[in-house]
Amino acid sequence: HIVGAAGAGELPESTPWFPRKMVDLDTFADKVLEMGEELDSDHPGAKDASYRARRAEITMIAKTYKTGQPIPNIDYTQVEIETWAAVFDKLTGMFPTHACREHQHVFPLLIQNCGYGTHAIPQLEVVSKFLKDCTGFTLRPVMGLLTSRDFLNGLAFRVFHSTQYIRHHSSPLYTPEPDVCHELLGHVPLFANPDFADFSQEIGLASLGASDEDIERLATIYWFTVEFGICRQGDQIRAYGAGLLSSFGELEYCLSDKPEIRAFEPAKVAQQKYPITEYQPVYFVAESFKDAQMRVREFANSCDRPFSVRYNAYTESIEILDSK
Ligand SMILES: Cc1ccnc(-n2c(S)nc3sc(C)c(C)c3c2=O)c1
């Protein structure tokens, strides 16, 4: 039976807090791991005071953003647009031979409907409206890195927390963290695909109220799919992970004979360690997004959460089922 909003009382005391309706995502805003302008010393923009100030200016928008509001547009500078254009040109040249068919199918629509091109950086609000039309996914501006729990919880509501700042102009082809190029070229095209949207939401639903250990396992599964996923396409393999599709070097490397390629089995993937500052030594191949979704659902059922959840798209809220 369905346990309503009051159902929180029905859950075991030890259940970690999780959002029950879309507006609850507003509570994540102040919980960002670092404000975004405290850049690591090895960050390309660490010594550039005006870059750090620009980051703070852009991330302030995310701090005040509330559910239901349009995402404010950023008046990007010529230097920022040139950085974007360099990344756009380099990567779009590789998509025909390295990106999965789902990415290639939607890219022309992004050019047509969202102004993707070298002359301007697409605005998140325009892109979010497009995604809403395609799969119900929406974007939400984020100041910097959310915790894995908060970030994955957002996916349960088909909400993707997206950065709005861009990497430092001194290194257009490298970034130690997500930036708007990574989101627009890597993540957005796949969230326009219904099967990938279902798959991503599956991970999000599994993360609601999950134990810290299960959050770690689900974040690792996220890492080897949404970020660094490879899929089978006929007799070839292609990239669908955003970290691959937005990184010129790693997009080349991931389809070469250098990395090890394994089958996507969530229980095994969840145990895999991954470096985030160099290319992955191992990638996992999904047979299809539907197949990957079913495997994640199976994996989620084997987790030690004493209840299961369902998303009600009419009320944009979570329903608790068979709370054991
Ligand atoms: C699970 C989770 C929670 C928050 N952010 C992420 N996340 C995402 S989506 N993309 C990137 S690209 C990059 C270079 C890094 C470090 C990174 C990242 O950390 C992942």
Ligand SMILES: [Fe+3]
């Ligand atoms: Fe990412």
